[in-house]
């Protein structure tokens with residue numbers, strides 16, 4: 126009875142979204158995956174949005190919790206990202222004012238990503254840059 130197990134695996138892989146895949150399909154056109162600060166400054170005029178390494182670093186630095194609990198911190202950063210994908214707002218952004226002036230607020234992607242895809246890409250943004258500092 127090998128077939129049911131195989132079918133189950135196929136179904137599971139269809140449901141579990143791959144964060145990097147979601148990033149390449151929905152975010153990469155605007156957010157470059159990796160870039161150092163000096164290059165970002167030099168190429169500022171050609172960028173469509175802050176590089177994702179910068180987004181990840183800034184959210185992690187700005188979202189501060191009283192307890193030293195990585196799981197809680199990760200959860201809150203992921204919640205912020207999941208919300209921002211569908212409901213980006215000027216009052217929510219942590220983007221620098223100078224960059225905002227140039228980029229404007231991100232357009233909403235409401236309806237384009239499933240909940241699982243938003244979860245997967247938000248987890249990927251947190252974990253991908255675990256030991257990668259934007260500098």
Ligand code: HEC
Pocket residue numbers: 147148151152153154155156173174175180183184205206209210213214217218219220221225228229230231232234238246247
């Ligand atoms: C059409 C271009 C575009 C696409 C596509 C796009 N973004 Fe953005 N995003 C922006 C711009 C511009 C900003 C900076 C202004 C702002 O904070 O709203 C931004 C800001 C953000 C921020 C907030 C950063 C902060 O400092 O507060 C998050 C989080 C984010 N994007 C996540 C994503 C994710 C995840 C995707 C893909 C699912 C995505 N974006 C797709 C243009 C885009």
